Amino acid sequence: MKNIITTDKVNLFYGESQALKDITLDFLPNTVTALIGPSGCGKSTYLRLFNRMNDLIDNVKITGNITVEGENIYQKDTNIVELRRKVGMVFQKPNPFPKSIFENVAYGLRVNGVNEMSVLKEKVEFSLKQAALWDEVKDKLKKSAFELSGGQQQRLCIARALAIEPSIVLMDEPASALDPISTAKIEELIYELKSKYTIVIVTHNLQQAGRVSDYTAFFYLGELIEKGITKELFINPKNIKTQNYITGRFG
């Protein structure tokens, strides 16, 4: 199988301080990869490289080579809008827009020039079904998204990301602000989405990483310490730091 995302010797600096050090890591299509590590280890920063969300921060310098679907995404003429259509993102806290449920999901389509109501309706329904939210909201699509519960809002955000049919979905601790039942639903959803999308998920929750991911990468102080098939990494970590982290000695 060909890698869908590759990063080769990636370094990232916030001004003087180096947040990522020589990261070389590849991702296979239709897999779930979990990025784990203690707070401040650079896993979220790393995740945000793939849809160039780090561009929003001033004073960021990036070296190395990052490709998405074979294309270098840090070239001068890279179309960021195109890239972000291919690489969807779900954030830590549910962040629906102050619009109706329908308009939230349709947002990505509308900003990309799709305004035909029949197309929008079809895609909104499809995305909400994929995010396992359709049955709960189909009668109140016109209602404000803020009326939903936190877990529903997060699934709405997933539906919103899926509506523009990305090939990759980045998830930045998607369940950290949710209760256990909502978390279980999101995890179930991630497992189902794997057949269609490549998912990269940042998580603090090791059990969650163990449950949902095929591969796991352990970050520590901006370095990639170890990467492997999830089961092997958890049962038989090769690096002593990984072992200490997953057995709960620090982190």
Next chain:
Amino acid sequence: MIKFLKSIFEKLIEGTLFLSSTITTLAIVLIIIFLFKEGIGTFNQTPIEDGFSLVVNKNNPINELSAPEIKNIFDQNITNWKTVGGKNDSITLFNLDNIGEFYSDSAIGENFEFLPQCISDYTEKNPGVVAFVSTRYTEKGFTGKILTTPKVKVTEFISQKEWFPTAQPAAQLGVLPLILGTLWVSFGAILIALPLGLSTSIYMAEIASPKIRNILKPLIELLAGIPSVVYGFFGLVVIVPEIQKLFNLPVGETALAGSIVLAIMALPTIITISEDALRTTPKSMKEASLALGANKWQTIYRVVIPYSGSGITAATILGIGRAIGETMAVLMVTGNAAVIPHSFLEPVRTIPATIAAELGEAPQGGLHYKALFALGCILFIITMAINLIVGYISSKKKYNAK
């Protein structure tokens, strides 16, 4: 013991807080009551000055005349009683100053002691006469008819088109031109200030680098600290002559000048408040928009502005509030002609400018004085209505967003 003291101390603080809020509320209520008490007094008075009355021949069927009718008669715009519903007879105006033309000094008496008889006699002889005389001369032995004047009506007060409260014999109290002038100038000000203020706040909140913002923000806040007289001065010396030259007008003191000065004055309010509102948009919401492939402008237009909509509306209300209530600067640059405005290039007069300019010369407790209070009531009602309407709109918006 300490616990007891502490609880007393807490009660004391609570009492102080309660007292201060009560005093504040009472003060506000008192001001409103005072305003309306004085204002409503207008409608208990007749437009004819106290101590004077209009008299006609006793056979004249007319019993009362309204203020505009009196004005038109004395301006000789109405010359026949038929026009005001009487007999077909021409109107003769009688002026007390000319009494010497009809009666000799001896007939009037040395100390004018026979003046009432002369007036009586004159009105009897001239069936078409109307005279404006002191009630002193119509008390005893007067054979003519004294006209009654209806009290000032609310509907007339609001709908009549002439504001001339010092007119003799009857004060003309039509506030329509003043209301329209106020709304006209404020409307123009908002038309100028809103797009300018909104774009500045968007620039400052979303686009400007922190460096530029740190220069701009204090400058704009400085603008809010300039006294309004100085704005008026600036308008009078700079804007008014420019408008006069630019549009080739006889005078530059126009509604447009007022609108421009008010717009400049409302800008700091609109900019700072809407900028604060725009900046409350959570970063995560903007990121979510960008992550969906929206560009910066789409994000501003579709997420940031709708999210801060109620803040922007609040900024607009406060801007309008400042514009409607502003007195000094407007008084200085709008020309203060109490006529109904037809364009921005005509002089207008606003309610606050009228109150400020005329209160000093209106005798306390008189009709003019009370009419100015009634103007204050109208201003209060307009601003309150705007607040209520916008509050309703923004609450509706919030409901949709939540």
